[in-house]
Protein backbone atom coordinates (compact mmCIF):
# COMPACT_ATOMS: atom_id res chain seq x y z
CA UNK A 8 0.00 0.00 0.00
CA UNK A 9 1.56 3.25 -1.17
CA UNK A 10 -0.74 5.67 0.64
CA UNK A 11 0.83 6.02 4.05
CA UNK A 12 -1.07 6.49 7.27
CA UNK A 13 0.54 9.90 7.75
CA UNK A 14 -0.51 10.95 4.25
CA UNK A 15 -4.02 9.80 4.93
CA UNK A 16 -4.10 11.61 8.26
CA UNK A 17 -3.57 14.93 6.41
CA UNK A 18 -6.60 14.29 4.21
CA UNK A 19 -9.85 15.94 5.26
CA UNK A 20 -12.16 14.98 2.44
CA UNK A 21 -12.29 12.18 -0.10
CA UNK A 22 -14.06 12.76 -3.39
CA UNK A 23 -14.64 9.26 -4.76
CA UNK A 24 -15.68 10.40 -8.23
CA UNK A 25 -15.20 13.79 -9.80
CA UNK A 26 -14.65 15.54 -13.12
CA UNK A 27 -13.31 18.68 -11.42
CA UNK A 28 -9.73 19.55 -12.16
CA UNK A 29 -9.54 21.99 -9.24
CA UNK A 30 -9.83 20.79 -5.70
CA UNK A 31 -9.05 21.81 -2.13
CA UNK A 32 -5.50 20.87 -1.03
CA UNK A 33 -6.66 18.70 1.84
CA UNK A 34 -8.85 16.67 -0.50
CA UNK A 35 -8.05 13.33 -2.02
CA UNK A 36 -10.01 13.01 -5.21
CA UNK A 37 -10.35 10.37 -7.89
CA UNK A 38 -10.51 12.32 -11.15
CA UNK A 39 -12.49 10.53 -13.84
CA UNK A 40 -10.96 10.72 -17.30
CA UNK A 41 -12.47 9.55 -20.56
CA UNK A 42 -10.04 7.35 -22.48
CA UNK A 43 -10.39 9.51 -25.62
CA UNK A 44 -9.37 12.62 -23.63
CA UNK A 45 -6.34 11.04 -22.02
CA UNK A 46 -3.83 12.05 -24.67
CA UNK A 47 -4.62 15.74 -24.23
CA UNK A 48 -4.23 15.57 -20.47
CA UNK A 49 -0.75 14.77 -19.24
CA UNK A 50 -1.58 13.07 -15.95
CA UNK A 51 1.75 14.13 -14.48
CA UNK A 52 0.74 17.76 -14.88
CA UNK A 53 -2.35 17.25 -12.78
CA UNK A 54 -1.98 17.38 -9.02
CA UNK A 55 -4.57 14.74 -8.38
CA UNK A 56 -3.31 11.83 -6.44
CA UNK A 57 -5.55 9.32 -8.17
CA UNK A 58 -7.37 8.81 -11.48
CA UNK A 59 -9.88 6.51 -13.06
CA UNK A 60 -9.90 5.98 -16.83
CA UNK A 61 -12.77 4.50 -18.76
CA UNK A 62 -15.13 4.49 -21.69
CA UNK A 63 -18.36 6.20 -20.64
CA UNK A 64 -21.45 4.42 -22.04
CA UNK A 65 -22.60 7.68 -23.65
CA UNK A 66 -19.42 7.83 -25.67
CA UNK A 67 -19.21 4.22 -26.81
CA UNK A 68 -19.23 3.60 -30.58
CA UNK A 69 -22.34 2.32 -32.28
CA UNK A 70 -20.61 -0.83 -33.57
CA UNK A 71 -18.40 -3.45 -31.98
CA UNK A 72 -15.75 -3.23 -34.71
CA UNK A 73 -13.11 -1.65 -32.48
CA UNK A 74 -13.89 -3.26 -29.16
CA UNK A 75 -10.67 -5.26 -28.89
CA UNK A 76 -8.49 -2.33 -29.93
CA UNK A 77 -10.34 0.06 -27.56
CA UNK A 78 -9.90 -2.32 -24.64
CA UNK A 79 -6.24 -2.82 -25.48
CA UNK A 80 -5.73 0.97 -25.39
CA UNK A 81 -7.67 1.14 -22.13
CA UNK A 82 -5.56 -1.67 -20.68
CA UNK A 83 -2.42 0.36 -21.38
CA UNK A 84 -3.90 3.51 -19.83
CA UNK A 85 -4.84 1.59 -16.70
CA UNK A 86 -1.21 0.77 -16.11
CA UNK A 87 -0.20 4.42 -15.86
CA UNK A 88 0.84 5.51 -12.37
CA UNK A 89 -1.94 6.82 -10.13
CA UNK A 90 -4.72 5.16 -12.16
CA UNK A 91 -6.55 3.12 -9.54
CA UNK A 92 -9.86 2.38 -11.21
CA UNK A 93 -11.69 1.75 -14.47
CA UNK A 94 -14.40 4.34 -14.87
CA UNK A 95 -16.67 5.62 -15.51
CA UNK A 96 -18.09 2.71 -17.42
CA UNK A 97 -21.49 1.14 -17.32
CA UNK A 98 -24.98 0.65 -18.64
CA UNK A 99 -27.43 3.38 -19.59
CA UNK A 100 -30.83 2.45 -20.97
CA UNK A 101 -31.64 6.04 -21.90
CA UNK A 102 -28.47 7.14 -23.68
CA UNK A 103 -25.60 5.61 -25.62
CA UNK A 104 -25.54 2.78 -28.17
CA UNK A 105 -27.57 -0.42 -28.15
CA UNK A 106 -27.50 -2.28 -24.81
CA UNK A 107 -25.82 -5.23 -26.55
CA UNK A 108 -22.79 -3.05 -27.28
CA UNK A 109 -22.77 -1.53 -23.77
CA UNK A 110 -22.84 -5.01 -22.24
CA UNK A 111 -20.05 -6.27 -24.50
CA UNK A 112 -17.81 -3.37 -23.43
CA UNK A 113 -18.78 -3.92 -19.81
CA UNK A 114 -17.75 -7.58 -20.07
CA UNK A 115 -14.35 -6.56 -21.47
CA UNK A 116 -13.94 -4.06 -18.63
CA UNK A 117 -14.55 -6.81 -16.10
CA UNK A 118 -11.78 -8.87 -17.70
CA UNK A 119 -9.41 -5.89 -17.49
CA UNK A 120 -10.36 -5.18 -13.88
CA UNK A 121 -9.58 -8.74 -12.93
CA UNK A 122 -6.31 -8.86 -14.85
CA UNK A 123 -5.02 -5.51 -13.59
CA UNK A 124 -6.52 -5.47 -10.06
CA UNK A 125 -8.66 -2.39 -10.60
CA UNK A 126 -11.87 -1.23 -9.00
CA UNK A 127 -14.78 -0.44 -11.35
CA UNK A 128 -16.58 2.92 -11.10
CA UNK A 129 -20.00 2.45 -12.61
CA UNK A 130 -22.56 4.73 -14.24
CA UNK A 131 -25.92 2.97 -14.26
CA UNK A 132 -29.25 4.31 -15.50
CA UNK A 133 -32.38 2.13 -15.57
CA UNK A 134 -30.25 -1.02 -15.90
CA UNK A 135 -29.85 -2.18 -12.32
CA UNK A 136 -31.27 -5.72 -12.78
CA UNK A 137 -28.78 -6.23 -15.64
CA UNK A 138 -25.91 -4.81 -13.58
CA UNK A 139 -26.70 -7.01 -10.58
CA UNK A 140 -27.04 -10.09 -12.73
CA UNK A 141 -23.69 -9.41 -14.47
CA UNK A 142 -22.06 -9.04 -11.05
CA UNK A 143 -23.58 -12.26 -9.74
CA UNK A 144 -22.59 -14.22 -12.80
CA UNK A 145 -19.18 -12.85 -13.72
CA UNK A 146 -17.73 -10.64 -11.02
CA UNK A 147 -18.96 -11.25 -7.48
CA UNK A 148 -15.40 -10.80 -6.25
CA UNK A 149 -14.50 -7.47 -7.90
CA UNK A 150 -14.78 -4.11 -6.14
CA UNK A 151 -17.49 -2.02 -7.77
CA UNK A 152 -18.68 1.48 -6.95
CA UNK A 153 -22.02 2.62 -8.35
CA UNK A 154 -21.63 6.36 -8.54
CA UNK A 155 -24.23 9.15 -8.37
CA UNK A 156 -26.94 6.89 -7.04
CA UNK A 157 -30.42 8.30 -7.67
CA UNK A 158 -32.74 5.32 -7.96
CA UNK A 159 -35.24 3.59 -5.68
CA UNK A 160 -34.44 2.57 -2.11
CA UNK A 161 -35.29 -1.01 -3.05
CA UNK A 162 -32.47 -0.89 -5.64
CA UNK A 163 -30.08 0.60 -3.08
CA UNK A 164 -30.89 -2.29 -0.78
CA UNK A 165 -30.17 -4.81 -3.56
CA UNK A 166 -26.88 -3.15 -4.44
CA UNK A 167 -25.73 -3.25 -0.83
CA UNK A 168 -26.84 -6.86 -0.56
CA UNK A 169 -24.61 -7.68 -3.52
CA UNK A 170 -21.60 -5.93 -2.00
CA UNK A 171 -21.53 -2.90 -4.26
CA UNK A 172 -20.20 0.34 -2.84
CA UNK A 173 -22.58 3.21 -3.59
CA UNK A 174 -21.57 6.81 -3.98
CA UNK A 175 -23.82 9.78 -3.21
CA UNK A 176 -23.59 13.30 -4.55
CA UNK A 177 -25.70 16.43 -4.18
CA UNK A 178 -28.76 14.91 -5.91
CA UNK A 179 -28.81 11.70 -3.84
CA UNK A 180 -28.50 13.71 -0.63
CA UNK A 181 -31.69 15.62 -1.48
CA UNK A 182 -33.68 12.39 -1.62
CA UNK A 183 -35.58 12.05 1.67
CA UNK A 184 -36.28 8.34 1.15
CA UNK A 185 -32.58 7.52 0.60
CA UNK A 186 -31.48 9.59 3.61
CA UNK A 187 -34.15 7.97 5.78
CA UNK A 188 -32.97 4.51 4.71
CA UNK A 189 -29.37 5.31 5.63
CA UNK A 190 -30.41 6.72 9.01
CA UNK A 191 -32.38 3.55 9.72
CA UNK A 192 -29.57 1.28 8.53
CA UNK A 193 -26.32 2.81 9.76
CA UNK A 194 -24.55 -0.54 9.32
CA UNK A 195 -24.57 0.08 5.56
CA UNK A 196 -22.21 3.03 6.06
CA UNK A 197 -19.23 0.82 5.29
CA UNK A 198 -20.42 0.76 1.65
CA UNK A 199 -21.32 4.45 1.24
CA UNK A 200 -19.05 6.98 -0.46
CA UNK A 201 -19.33 10.68 -1.33
CA UNK A 202 -18.64 12.47 -4.59
CA UNK A 203 -18.94 15.76 -6.46
CA UNK A 204 -19.17 14.23 -9.98
CA UNK A 205 -19.70 17.13 -12.42
CA UNK A 206 -21.62 19.36 -9.99
CA UNK A 207 -20.44 22.82 -9.03
CA UNK A 208 -20.62 21.98 -5.32
CA UNK A 209 -17.37 21.29 -3.51
CA UNK A 210 -16.74 18.12 -1.55
CA UNK A 211 -16.62 19.92 1.79
CA UNK A 212 -20.23 21.01 1.27
CA UNK A 213 -21.19 17.47 0.26
CA UNK A 214 -19.72 16.21 3.56
CA UNK A 215 -21.59 18.88 5.52
CA UNK A 216 -24.83 18.03 3.79
CA UNK A 217 -24.28 14.27 4.32
CA UNK A 218 -23.53 14.79 8.03
CA UNK A 219 -26.76 16.76 8.37
CA UNK A 220 -29.10 14.45 6.47
CA UNK A 221 -27.62 11.25 7.89
CA UNK A 222 -27.50 12.83 11.38
CA UNK A 223 -23.87 11.90 11.70
CA UNK A 224 -20.90 13.59 13.31
CA UNK A 225 -18.73 15.05 10.53
CA UNK A 226 -15.47 13.81 12.08
CA UNK A 227 -16.88 10.33 12.25
CA UNK A 228 -18.03 10.65 8.64
CA UNK A 229 -14.51 11.63 7.57
CA UNK A 230 -13.09 8.57 9.29
CA UNK A 231 -15.62 6.25 7.66
CA UNK A 232 -14.83 7.67 4.20
CA UNK A 233 -11.12 6.97 4.74
CA UNK A 234 -11.82 3.40 5.80
CA UNK A 235 -14.12 2.90 2.80
CA UNK A 236 -11.52 4.36 0.44
CA UNK A 237 -8.89 1.92 1.63
CA UNK A 238 -11.21 -1.05 1.36
CA UNK A 239 -12.69 -0.06 -2.02
CA UNK A 240 -9.29 0.38 -3.64
CA UNK A 241 -7.48 -2.26 -1.60
CA UNK A 242 -6.45 -4.29 -4.65
CA UNK A 243 -4.85 -1.37 -6.45
CA UNK A 244 -1.05 -1.20 -6.30
CA UNK A 245 -1.13 2.58 -5.89
CA UNK A 246 -3.26 2.88 -2.76
Ligand SMILES: [Zn+2]
Pocket residue numbers: 024025026039095204205
Ligand atom coordinates in the same frame (compact mmCIF):
# COMPACT_ATOMS: atom_id res chain seq x y z
ZN1 LIG B 1 -19.23 11.24 -13.56
